[in-house]
Every structure is written in structure tokens, then in C-alpha cells.
Amino acid sequence: MLEPQGFYDAIQAYHLPQSIIDLDQSSQENVPYRIKTAHGFTEAFIVNGVTKQGGSLSPLKCTLTMSMSNRWLEDELHYLPSPLPYHHSLPSDTLASDGSTIQVTPNFNATNFAVVTNGNAFPASISHHGSQTGILQGEAYGIAVTSLLVLHSPLHSNTLYSNHLNSVNFLNSQPQNHLIKNKPARSYYQWILAIWHDAALLNHEISLEHCKAHTSDNNLPATLNRLADHIASHSHLDPLVPSPLPPPTFSMDDFTLYSSSHGFIESNTSQFINNLLSEVASAFVDTYHSPFIPSQLFDTTTPPSYSYLHAFSSFSAVVQLYLHCGQLDTSLSLSCCFSDGSQPWCHFGCHAIEDAYHIFVHCPRFQPHCDSASSSLISSTTTLLDACNLPTTSRQAVLQQANGLFLDADTWPGQKTYYYLGVILHINLEDPKSHTKILGTQLANNWHTLSI
Numbered sequence: 001m002l003e004p005q006g007f008y009d010a011i012q013a014y015h016l017p018q019s020i021i022d023l024d025q026s027s028q029e030n031v032p033y034r035i036k037t038a039h040g041f042t043e044a045f046i047v048n049g050v051t052k053q054g055g056s057l058s059p060l061k062c063t064l065t066m067s068m069s070n071r072w073l074e075d076e077l078h079y080l081p082s083p084l085p086y087h088h089s090l091p092s093d094t095l096a097s098d099g100s101t102i103q104v105t106p107n108f109n110a111t112n113f114a115v116v117t118n119g120n121a122f123p124a125s126i127s128h129h130g131s132q133t134g135i136l137q138g139e140a141y142g143i144a145v146t147s148l149l150v151l152h153s154p155l156h157s158n159t160l161y162s163n164h165l166n167s168v169n170f171l172n173s174q175p176q177n178h179l180i181k182n183k184p185a186r187s188y189y190q191w192i193l194a195i196w197h198d199a200a201l202l203n204h205e206i207s208l209e210h211c212k213a214h215t216s217d218n219n220l221p222a223t224l225n226r227l228a229d230h231i232a233s234h235s236h237l238d239p240l241v242p243s244p245l246p247p248p249t250f251s252m253d254d255f256t257l258y259s260s261s262h263g264f265i266e267s268n269t270s271q272f273i274n275n276l277l278s279e280v281a282s283a284f285v286d287t288y289h290s291p292f293i294p295s296q297l298f299d300t301t302t303p304p305s306y307s308y309l310h311a312f313s314s315f316s317a318v319v320q321l322y323l324h325c326g327q328l329d330t331s332l333s334l335s336c337c338f339s340d341g342s343q344p345w346c347h348f349g350c351h352a353i354e355d356a357y358h359i360f361v362h363c364p365r366f367q368p369h370c371d372s373a374s375s376s377l378i379s380s381t382t383t384l385l386d387a388c389n390l391p392t393t394s395r396q397a398v399l400q401q402a403n404g405l406f407l408d409a410d411t412w413p414g415q416k417t418y419y420y421l422g423v424i425l426h427i428n429l430e431d432p433k434s435h436t437k438i439l440g441t442q443l444a445n446n447w448h449t450l451s452i
Contacts (some may be wrong), residue, residue: 004028010064014166065250066194095146096211098162099138100232109134112230112242113142116224117149123242130263132184132272138232138382138441139164140188141245143171143208147195150206158199158206161221163213163229171196171208181253184267190251298423301444307452316452320422323356330354360420361408370406377402377450381443388439390429397428398443405447419451 008021032044040094099113110127111134126133126141139162146160162168170183171192180186180193196206211221213229234244247264257265257272265272308317322328331354335342346354348365359366381402385395404411405419412418412425429440 004103007061007065010067014064021132061250066191066248069246069248069250070151070195073259094161094220095149095159096221096228097139097142098147098163098213098225098228098232099135099142100229100236101138102233102236103133107131110236110413111135111138112232112235113138113145114228115142115233116228116231117146121231123231123238124173125235125242126247128244130259130261131265132262132265136164136167136185137188139167139190139283140185142228143167144188144192144195144248147192147199147206150204151195151199151202158204158274160206160208161211161224162208165210165212165223168208169211182268186266187252187256187264189250191248194251201432230250298418299426299444301441301448303422303448304445307449320452323421328356330356330359356420357416361406361417373450374403374406376404377447380446384442384446385440388436390436394429401425401427402447405451422448422452424448424451 004024006322007024011018011020029048031047034041034044036042069396090366093115095115097113097115099109099111101109104110108127108131110125111129112123112125112127114121114123124141124145129137143162143164150158150160167185167189171189175189175193180189183189199206209221211225213225215222215225217223249264252264252266256298257269259265308314308320311317319328327333331342331347332344333355335344344353346352346358346363348363350358352358352362352365354363360370378399381399385398390398403409404417405424406417410415424444427440427443427447429436
């Protein structure tokens with residue numbers, strides 16, 4: 001469904017009878033609609049003042065609205081001030097375009113494009129089209145605008161240059177409708193092909209050629225591309241915001257998914273929904289564990305590879321993966337993930353929420369395993385220290401760290417242990433000798449293996 005005002009503007013601009021508008025408005029009053037879902041049709045609801053895509057008047061509305069848009073863009077381009085800030089001395093009958101996308105926030109990308117033509121160059125913005133707008137749409141819109149310039153202001157050369165190889169190859173392949181329907185920028189491509197069709201009727205054959213991006217060549221296509229790329233990329237920083245251009249709704253499918261936060265969705269609907277759900281799920285999963293302490297506070301020795309690459313079952317590696325992803329099947333994660341009434345309390349009767357920290361540090365059911373690992377840790381650490389003549393103070397500091405590895409001890413940052421995540425403390429070896437460094441690696445490998 002589309003707002004009908006664009007169609008009415010075209011009717012008035014071409015001085016067509018007002019009765020056409022009146023008739024269309026009357027057909028949009030108190031119209032009952034039912035939506036078809038996987039479970040059948042919904043109950044009817046009333047809609048007023050909305051144009052239904054796919055209706056009998058859609059071809060007429062598409063033609064007039066596209067024509068109106070083309071004329072508007074032509075006027076905008078024709079009355080550009082001369083010279084512009086991007087005035088250049090390249091041949092006046094050459095045209096090129098380029099797009100640029102930058103990430104403004106994690107959920108928003110700004111997309112601009114630039115057109116170089118007739119001794120001038122100018123940028124424009126399509127960022128407001130929605131979060132699905134990216135470099136593909138920017139490149140395609142640039143090609144559409146340069147095509148319009150050829151259609152309404154024929155030049156000696158009707159050759160357009162673009163560095164977007166996919167668009168160049170696809171448009172030059174004279175694609176059939178069934179191929180266009182699978183493209184995420186299909187409304188832009190359909191618009192471009194319609195412009196080329198009109199240009200051919202006027203004997204203005206348009207040629208689109210590819211030019212390599214970011215080269216130091218001095219030929220005309222490379223020079224045009226460098227200028228277009230410079231203008232498009234720098235327009236994001238320009239205090240004078242580039243002119244926003246509307247999306248080509250007139251060339252969209254009869255039924256196009258729309259979201260107020262994402263704009264028009266022309267990509268595969270199932271893929272779009274899956275991607276959206278995965279983003280929500282990944283953000284939700286990240287709450288299943290406490291925030292991590294910065295890794296710089298822990299020992300940076302590379303852990304031994306046996307447990308991760310050569311062990312027969314690799315069970316420790318799997319547990320580490322689930323822990324770091326926040327997806328270990330604890331009561332807390334299951335109660336957050338499912339809405340079946342699951343409770344976050346410890347399975348073993350503790351009056352505490354069951355997360356990874358509780359299981360591996362405080363739960364009495366796991367305590368015998370901790371005691372056994374701690375005993376082995378102290379024994380092996382003592383053996384390694386006996387084989388190396390360390391100062392007494394260093395020896396005592398290392399043993400103190402070993403004793404507190406599985407506990408919430410003062411030796412841990414924030415007095416909270418993170419051993420179950422496969423991280424260990426910086427080992428206090430004050431002696432910088434080479435044999436001491438070897439001892440530090442041996443201790444780190446031993447502690448890591450017993451921790452996991």
C-alpha cells in the first residue's frame with residue numbers, strides 16, 4: 001500500500017482532469033481489507049485513503065508517478081548553480097557516478113552518491129530510505145540519475161561510467177523480469193531499465209561501462225571515478241547536507257514489505273526476518289552471563305593446544321565455547337530463552353540463581369571437583385617451584401595465587417574468580433631470568449589445564 005498523493009501530484013502537474021483524483025479518492029473510502037496469513041484470512045478491517053498496490057490502476061499510477069519523479073529530478077539537476085563547489089575541467093559530455101556508505105551508529109548506515117557531469121559534480125543522499133539501504137542502492141541510484149541526464153539532455157557521448165561491477169554486468173545483460181525479481185535493489189534496476197527503454201525510443205542509446213576503482217591511471221574513466229568517489233565519500237563530512245532524494249516506490253513490486261524502522265524491504269523476506277531474529281536473539285543471549293573483566297588483567301600466555309586440538313572428546317573446548325557465548329544450559333539461560341515457566345533457581349536445591357558462576361564457584365554439588373582440582377594444582381605447582389630456585393617472596397606469592405585460583409580471593413580483579421572461563425591470573429615471578437620465564441609458561445599451562 002502507498003500514499004496516493006504522489007499520483008495526485010502527477011495528475012495535477014500534467015493538467016489531467018480533477019475527476020480522476022475524485023474517482024480514485026472515492027474508491028479508497030471505507031475499503032474492507034483482509035490479510036492472508038499461514039492460518040487463513042484475518043477478520044476484515046477498514047482502510048481509508050490508501051492506494052492498494054497490485055490494483056487495476058497500478059500500471060497507470062506507476063507510469064505517471066515515475067514520469068513525475070523523472071521530471072522533478074531533471075529540474076533539480078538543470079537548475080544546479082554553476083560552478084558548484086565541485087566544479088571540474090573534465091570534458092563536458094562525460095558522466096560518471098559513485099556511491100559511499102559509512103556506519104554512523106551500529107544500527108544505521110549513511111549512504112550518499114555523487115554524479116559527475118557537464119563540468120559540474122554534485123552529491124545526494126538516500127540515507128533516509130531505511131536501514132536496508134546500502135552501497136548497492138547508492139551505486140544504482142547514481143546510475144539512474146546519470147541515465148536521466150542522458151534521456152533529457154542528450155550529450156555527444158552517451159557512455160556512463162561506474163565502478164560497481166555487479167550492477168554494470170547485470171544491467172548490460174538485458175535481464176528478464178524473473179531475474180530482476182530476485183535482486184535486493186530491483187526497484188532501482190527496474191527504474192534504470194525503464195529510463196534506458198525511453199532513451200532508446202528517442203534514439204539515445206545509453207552505454208554503461210565499468211571502470212576500476214581506486215587506481216592511479218590517468219585515463220578519463222579512472223579520473224572521473226576518482227572525482228566521483230572523492231565527492232561521495234567527503235559529502236558525509238560536508239556541513240552542507242547533500243540533498244535527500246526519494247526512493248523509487250513507483251517501480252517497486254506490487255506488494256512490498258515496509259517497516260517504519262527499516263524502510264522498504266526488497267531483499268528476500270524470509271532471509272530478512274531470519275537476520276532480524278538472529279540480531280534480537282544474539283543481543284538477548286549476551287545477557288546470560290555477567291560482564292567480562294577486560295582480558296588485559298589476566299595472564300596472556302597462549303594456552304596449551306592439547307585440550308582444544310588433540311583431546312579425544314574435546315569436552316573442555318565445547319564447554320568453553322558455550323560459556324563464552326553465554327549459551328551453557330543453566331537454569332538462568334533456559335528461563336530467559338523459553339517462556340514455558342522455567343525457573344532460574346539452582347537444580348541442586350541452592351537458594352540461588354543457577355548461572356555458570358554459581359555452578360563452578362559456589363554450588364556445593366560442584367565443590368568436590370573444585371577441591372580435587374585445587375589439591376592437584378597445589379601439588380603440581382609445588383613440584384615446579386621446587387625445581388626452580390625462586391626467592392622466598394616470589395614462591396609465597398605464586399602459592400597464594402594457586403590457593404585462590406578456584407575461589408573469590410583477593411588475588412583476582414574485583415575479588416571474583418573467572419577460572420571457569422579458561423583465564424588465569426598474572427603469575428607473580430619477579431625474577432626476569434630466562435629460566436623463570438620458562439617456569440611461568442609451565443605454571444600457566446598447568447593452571448589452565450586444571451581450570452578447564
